[in-house]
Amino acid sequence: MALNAEIQALESVEQFTEFAYEQGWTDGLPVVPPTRSLVENALRYVVRDRYEVLGTVFPGDGEATIEKVVINAIMAGCRAEYMPVVIAAVEGLVDPALMITTTQSTGGAAIFSMVTGPIVGTLEFHTREWIFGPNGGRANATIGRAIRLVLWNIGRAKPGNLVKGTMGHPAAWSYCIGEEQQLNPWPSMHVDFGLDTSDSAITVMKSGEHFQLEVPLNIVGLNECITLLARAINRMGVPMAAGKRAYVFVLNPTLAQAFSDAGYSRQKVQAAIAERAIKYTYDWQSGETPGAAIPFADPDRKAPSERPISQSPVLEDEIHLIVGGGVAPQKGQCVLICSLNSVGLPMITKKIATRAS
Numbered sequence: 001m002a003l004n005a006e007i008q009a010l011e012s013v014e015q016f017t018e019f020a021y022e023q024g025w026t027d028g029l030p031v032v033p034p035t036r037s038l039v040e041n042a043l044r045y046v047v048r049d050r051y052e053v054l055g056t057v058f059p060g061d062g063e064a065t066i067e068k069v070v071i072n073a074i075m076a077g078c079r080a081e082y083m084p085v086v087i088a089a090v091e092g093l094v095d096p097a098l099m100i101t102t103t104q105s106t107g108g109a110a111i112f113s114m115v116t117g118p119i120v121g122t123l124e125f126h127t128r129e130w131i132f133g134p135n136g137g138r139a140n141a142t143i144g145r146a147i148r149l150v151l152w153n154i155g156r157a158k159p160g161n162l163v164k165g166t167m168g169h170p171a172a173w174s175y176c177i178g179e180e181q182q183l184n185p186w187p188s189m190h191v192d193f194g195l196d197t198s199d200s201a202i203t204v205m206k207s208g209e210h211f212q213l214e215v216p217l218n219i220v221g222l223n224e225c226i227t228l229l230a231r232a233i234n235r236m237g238v239p240m241a242a243g244k245r246a247y248v249f250v251l252n253p254t255l256a257q258a259f260s261d262a263g264y265s266r267q268k269v270q271a272a273i274a275e276r277a278i279k280y281t282y283d284w285q286s287g288e289t290p291g292a293a294i295p296f297a298d299p300d301r302k303a304p305s306e307r308p309i310s311q312s313p314v315l316e317d318e319i320h321l322i323v324g325g326g327v328a329p330q331k332g333q334c335v336l337i338c339s340l341n342s343v344g345l346p347m348i349t350k351k352i353a354t355r356a357s
Contacts, residue, residue: 005067007036020075027152029145029173031075042070042080046087047353054087055094058101059163060156064090069146072153076145079138082123085202086146088350089113092204093150099344100206108165109340110172111147112207114248114322115139116179116188117200119352125178129326131250132177132210132335144176147204171210177324183253184323185260192267192320193349200354205246205347208340211235215332217258225255225332226269230276232336233314245318246339246346249273252325255332270319277314320347 010016016033020026032038043050043066050067057064066087073086093100093111100111115125126137133140151157159165179188190201213232215225233247251259259269325333339346 005065005071024158025075025149025153027148027173031149032077034071034074038074038080039067039070042074042078042083043067045080045083045355046070047084047355048087054090057090057094057150057155058099058157060154062154062156064094064150064154068154069150072149073142073146076149077138077142078146079142082139082143082146084352084354085115085119085123085139085143086150088202088352089143089147089204090150092202092348092350093147093155095348095350097345098204098206098348101343108168108172109206109208110169110175111151112171112205112248112337113144113147113176114179114189114203114205115143115176115200115352116190116203116322117352118181118198119200119354120178121181123178127178127180127324128183128253131324131326132171133174137178140176140178141174144174147176148172148174169208171207175207177250177322179322180253180324183257183327185257186266186321186323189266189320189322190349190351195349195351200352201349202352203347203349205248205337206340207248207337209336209338211336211338213334213336215255215334216330217255217332218330222258222262222264225258226272227276229334229336230273233273233277233338244339244344244346245314246320247277247314247318248320248322248337248347250322250324250335250337252328252332252334253323254327254329255334256321256323266321270321271316274314274316274319277319 010019013033017030020031025031046066048066052066054064054066054069056062069087069090070083073083078086092098120127123139125139126135157163159168187197190199190203191197195201211232213228215228217225229249
């Protein structure tokens with residue numbers, strides 16, 4: 001059985017902010033004091049033993065007990081009723097099938113999480129205008145931040161030590177959305193992963209690129225909208241890693257409803273995008289020595305690429321759709337998020353267990 005969390009005694013709550021910085025418990029933003037009363041109240045929303053070990057969190061391999069996860073979620077600002085969502089997210093992080101090693105490598109991927117099902121409404125996720133924030137949605141911001149603090153404090157994912165991300169990822173502070181419920185014409189995305197429509201779930205993804213694109217439905221029509229979505233995959237550029245891929249399109253409700261009205265299920269849209277999408281990959285070898293730099297005479301010379309190009313078809317099961325964002329009848333802004341992956345699955349979905357379920 002894992003040991004319970006340490007108890008620190010401070011003279012006043014006001015001291016906690018500076019104390020947390022001194023202890024290295026924060027990723028740079030202030031954190032909420034996880035007092036005994038807050039921890040005990042939050043544990044009432046979890047259907048597991050407080051000392052149960054969910055697994056070890058890479059790269060430091062710290063043990064993620066229920067209690068320690070709850071403490072980090074409280075520091076992130078989570079309300080007690082958010083705990084089942086955070087627990088399910090951590091179950092995804094520690095699942096050997098996901099392998100989050102990529103998130104701590106030089107590529108610097110971020111953990112992107114999508115909450116789907118009835119719990120989105122229950123917890124009052126912000127799912128429309130400015131869905132990716134800042135939007136004032138406490139569930140969005142704090143659940144995403146809780147995932148980061150679990151990686152930071154339990155996984156010891158601190159830059160310069162065990163984390164070698166060359167540039168990092170600005171969304172890694174908090175990268176969580178909820179699926180739109182009322183304006184969604186299709187069943188929840190988690191149905192594609194074998195769960196029931198009535199379930200609630202969280203999908204965690206090792207994400208790299210985040211790209212906003214315009215899909216002007218009222219100008220080009222549905223057929224061209226499919227082409228624009230497919231071309232967005234090409235615009236991601238040279239992939240940073242091999243392995244299983246995932247492309248998550250966040251479609252605004254207007255575009256999703258237009259597809260549905262035309263008889264398109266989510267699966268049919270995904271298949272149509274995959275059929276038209278071609279991802280270009282390049283030979284990264286420069287000369288006989290992998291990675292060797294070869295000097296050239298004129299850096300300003302405009303010349304075609306000397307790298308051979310191959311075409312790799314995008315598979316239907318690599319395309320995923322989720323509905324969210326504001327209603328946009330004129331210019332259908334959507335977002336495409338690409339996985340950054342070399343080993344394991346690019347994303348994984350976990351059912352959220354609540355006392356009611």
